[in-house]
Amino acid sequence: MIPIASPVYYLGDWAGNVTDDYGVDWVVQTEDGWSSSPPIKPTQTDKSQGDGAWQGPGFYGARVINLKGTAIAGDRLSMLAAKRRIKAAIGARALAKLTVAEADLTLTSQVRLSDQIDISDKGARGFVWSLTVVAADPRRYSADSAQPSTGLPVVGAVGRTYNRTYPYSYPIPAGGTGSVFFNNLGDYDQTPAVITIWGPVINPWIAHVQTGRTLSFGITVLEGQRLVVDLLARTVMLNGTASRASAVTPGSAWFMLTKGLNEVQFRGDAGASGTGAVPVMSMTAASAWT
Incomplete structure (x- = not known):
């Protein structure tokens, strides 16, 4: 053409x-x-006793x-x-x-x-x-989307080490917060994203710094599994097929990305892994215009 x-x-x-x-x-x-x-769909109701409207x-x-x-x-x-x-x-x-x-x-x-x-x-x-x-x-x-990702920072155990290996994997405590950053170049003040959490991780949560809103999940995502959170559709899917909307914990608040720079944080308890895999969160987003 x-x-x-x-x-x-x-x-x-x-x-x-x-x-x-x-x-x-x-x-x-x-x-x-x-x-x-x-x-525009305006939100307003005429005042029953007074001039104007509630808006x-x-x-x-x-x-x-x-x-x-x-x-x-x-x-x-x-x-x-x-x-x-x-x-x-x-x-x-x-x-x-x-x-x-x-x-x-x-x-x-x-x-x-x-x-x-x-x-x-x-x-x-x-x-x-x-x-x-x-x-x-x-x-x-x-037309171009970004897909930043972060691992879950962990803190190694403090103490004496021994030259012996036991046939069991213990959960690794989370010791920090991972963050991904996305610069929304558009003018839309509520821009969606799809967030994917890869196990092994126990009770993960994600937080949007700019709005102060947090989504937490009462679920264990095993090694090799993924939890996909669609901020626009407000769905939570395990491995793309099983809904886990019930895992959203009370007090959670859905959010959207804002204009300009966005930071989304990731925390949780790293679960057991037989291969040394660490929890990872990735986010797929595109700038949006009105």
């Missing part, structure tokens, strides 16, 4: 503002919903994106094939990735088709098209 204008829109195997591999020029003439901020912090709604343009092919058969390609780019059921590449930044969003794809002929070799997609998560994410 050869870009012919900016930005370039990529959706499945289709792209807008390009000359595609079949020689068809796809021109996006109108865009609505991508460049603007998401719709709280609002929320962002789903992002609806409309694209309209023209397609010009070299011949009628190529034009007919182009119609089929744009309709095959996205369907009503599965999510698709919308990527928008601008001169300075490339951002992505997970979208689903929300209305029919309209197509109207324009001459013998061209047609006018329009499509509407919706992103349930209104954030526009950086």
Whole structure:
């Protein structure tokens, strides 16, 4: 594909503002919903006895994106094939990735088709098209994600050593706090992340320094197991299949990453290991924009 204008829109195997591999020029003439901020869901209630309203912090709604343009092919058969390609780019059921590449930044969003794809002929070799997609998560994410990780610092036992080995592994006491850092370059004040904790670790907890919120888990993650914490979906999964939401201890508070520099801390008791494995926490996150 050869870009012919900016930005370039990529959706499945289709792209807008390009000359595609079949020689068809796809021109996006109108865009609505991508460049603007998401719709706002205000939180307010009219005062029953007084002027004005009671008002709280609002929320962002789903992002609806409309694209309209023209397609010009070299011949009628190529034009007919182009119609089929744009309709095959996205369907009503599965999510698709919308990527928008601008001169300075490339951002992505997970979208689903929300209305029919309209197509109207324009001459013998061209047609006018329009499509509407919706992103349930209104954030526009950086195309590149970061995955910092940290081990669990431990303190070795203090005392006399003996030149003898016993066929048993004892838990290693945790002696410190590991930290991962992520710089959210976007302007979204609540950006999600996926945190993975690798065993062996007993009763792990994670804390977001900037908000002061902590999530702790009453669970033992054995060597070779992983506990995956999705901050957006608010799910806790062991080895990707078994829910462990019940392991979240009372007093825990879910959090999101903020704008700018974020520090997430990791603690727990290192469990028994037959191979010398140490507990590790990793975090996958991408900068997010409104």
